[in-house]
Amino acid sequence: xxxxxxxxxxxxxxxxxxxxxxxxxxxxxxxxxxxxxxxxxxxxxxxxxxxxxxxxxxxxxxxxxxxxxxxxxxxxxxxxxxxxxxxxxxxxxxxxxxxxxxxxxxxxxxxxxxxxxxxxxxxxxxxxxxxxxxxxxxxxxxxxxxxxxxxxxxxxxxxxxxxxxxxxxxxxxxxxxxxxxxxxxxxxxxxxxxxxxxxxxxxxxxxxxxxxxxxxxxxxxxxxxxxxxxxxxxxxxxxxxxxxxxxxx
Amino acid sequence: xxxxxxxxxxxxxxxxxxxxxxxxxxxxxxxxxxxxxxxxxxxxxxxxxxxxxxxxxxxxxxxxxxxxxxxxxxxxxxxxxxxxxxxxxxxxxxxxxxxxxxxxxxxxxxxxxxxxxxxxxxxxxxxxxxxxxxxxxxxxxxxxxxxxxxxxxxxxxxxxxxxxxxxxxxxxxxxxxxxxxxxxxxxxxxxxxxxxxxxxxxxxxxxxxxxxxxxxxxxxxxxxxxxxxxxxxxx
Numbered sequence: 001x002x003x004x005x006x007x008x009x010x011x012x013x014x015x016x017x018x019x020x021x022x023x024x025x026x027x028x029x030x031x032x033x034x035x036x037x038x039x040x041x042x043x044x045x046x047x048x049x050x051x052x053x054x055x056x057x058x059x060x061x062x063x064x065x066x067x068x069x070x071x072x073x074x075x076x077x078x079x080x081x082x083x084x085x086x087x088x089x090x091x092x093x094x095x096x097x098x099x100x101x102x103x104x105x106x107x108x109x110x111x112x113x114x115x116x117x118x119x120x121x122x123x124x125x126x127x128x129x130x131x132x133x134x135x136x137x138x139x140x141x142x143x144x145x146x147x148x149x150x151x152x153x154x155x156x157x158x159x160x161x162x163x164x165x166x167x168x169x170x171x172x173x174x175x176x177x178x179x180x181x182x183x184x185x186x187x188x189x190x191x192x193x194x195x196x197x198x199x200x201x202x203x204x205x206x207x208x209x210x211x212x213x214x215x216x217x218x219x220x221x222x223x224x225x226x227x228x229x230x231x232x233x234x235x236x237x238x239x240x241x242x243x244x245x246x247x248x249x
Numbered sequence: 250x251x252x253x254x255x256x257x258x259x260x261x262x263x264x265x266x267x268x269x270x271x272x273x274x275x276x277x278x279x280x281x282x283x284x285x286x287x288x289x290x291x292x293x294x295x296x297x298x299x300x301x302x303x304x305x306x307x308x309x310x311x312x313x314x315x316x317x318x319x320x321x322x323x324x325x326x327x328x329x330x331x332x333x334x335x336x337x338x339x340x341x342x343x344x345x346x347x348x349x350x351x352x353x354x355x356x357x358x359x360x361x362x363x364x365x366x367x368x369x370x371x372x373x374x375x376x377x378x379x380x381x382x383x384x385x386x387x388x389x390x391x392x393x394x395x396x397x398x399x400x401x402x403x404x405x406x407x408x409x410x411x412x413x414x415x416x417x418x419x420x421x422x423x424x425x426x427x428x429x430x431x432x433x434x435x436x437x438x439x440x441x442x443x444x445x446x447x448x449x450x451x452x453x454x455x456x457x458x459x460x461x462x463x464x465x466x467x468x469x470x471x472x473x474x475x476x477x478x479x480x481x482x483x484x
Contacts, residue, residue: 097451099447103444104442104444214334
């Protein structure tokens with residue numbers, strides 16, 4: 001049987017979220033943006049997140065190129081090591097790798113680095129494996145005729161690689177590299193767990209001060225999405241500028 | 250079971266190994282729930298995406314875009330800390346972890362399946378319509394059997410990402426392999442230093458994920474895949 005409330009729209013005032021005139025939740029974003037200390041923390045967090053990710057991606061890209069080349073050239077031992085490394089990193093969570101790099105390795109080898117250096121090392125190791133997999137498939141997709149033509153022209157191996165193979169590989173895998181980089185950027189929030197004061201760390205700090213968890217994490221989410229979109233735009237501009245010779249559909 | 254581990258591995262290591270393997274089951278349960286739940290929601294989103302009706306297409310496109318661009322960590326923080334504090338009541342970590350991983354999985358799976366269905370030539374749809382079949386019969390009898398072949402490899406590949414994603418659930422207090430392992434690594438017990446525990450945990454995760462990756466590659470070679478480029482995956 002349906003019970004009718006004596007008041008019209010009575011449920012508006014008598015539901016579990018709005019009891020007796022005092023709402024149980026309200027959004028208080030102003031507690032974040034009116035406090036200059038919090039804003040400063042967020043800005044520093046954004047800077048550290050971006051700089052660590054970009055640095056790790058650049059170093060990781062060079063490592064990835066080495067890994068992919070070793071595997072593609074079938075150098076006896078290095079190829080197997082490269083394959084095992086890539087498979088291992090790709091099949092374990094980033095956070096376990098980071099904890100091992102930040103807490104396990106220093107204890108084992110007896111060194112002390114600042115937090116960001118651990119994060120940089122961990123992210124580089126992680127990124128290099130993901131990029132290596134993409135570069136390898138790019139190397140495999142180069143038509144044999146290109147290499148044969150370069151040999152026929154009498155180009156030396158390193159010239160052949162730098163002038164013929166490498167530009168084509170980069171141009172063909174650039175879109176995949178871009179989206180992989182953005183996906184990896186979205187996972188870098190876990191470096192806050194090893195003490196790096198990145199964007200997520202700033203958010204957790206503000207949360208512990210204000211207890212406005214929902215508002216601060218919504219803010220963080222929007223910031224992450226905004227940074228990811230900015231990266232995407234920059235990458236697209238780079239694509240248009242450097243690979244303008246590429247034939248596009 | 251615990252005694253067996255202790256008999257084989259000795260006192261601290263046997264207990265540690267037993268607890269790690271014991272906690273792994275919750276990682277597996279969470280992954281399974283997220284995969285099944287994400288699959289169900291993903292199916293609905295895919296259906297909305299291919300329905301061709303403007304409102305539904307717009308809704309599903311924005312849903313996929315939204316949950317693909319939001320970091321999983323933020324989803325976990327929002328569902329595990331944000332919403333409980335907003336509503337002023339405790340939420341079980343199981344529920345928060347399940348909800349956020351399900352949302353995460355649903356967006357990715359919907360995107361994978363949409364790609365697979367779009368890879369089927371338009372002529373297949375038109376052929377079905379021209380013999381008088383309607384949307385659902387065409388989808389069931391003609392499109393899905395073809396799309397399922399090419400969607401199998403990326404779907405299995407994505408399950409690896411879900412398993413890796415569950416490792417983040419420890420930040421909201423979910424008791425899984427990551428949580429137990431971290432506790433042991435911080436414990437001042439000889440033989441459970443972090444350079445022993447974390448590789449052990451990595452090995453357990455690896456033994457869960459690696460067979461699935463190989464299975465995905467096997468399917469890709471046998472049945473093919475719709476995507477031309479290399480597989481993009483998140484850490």
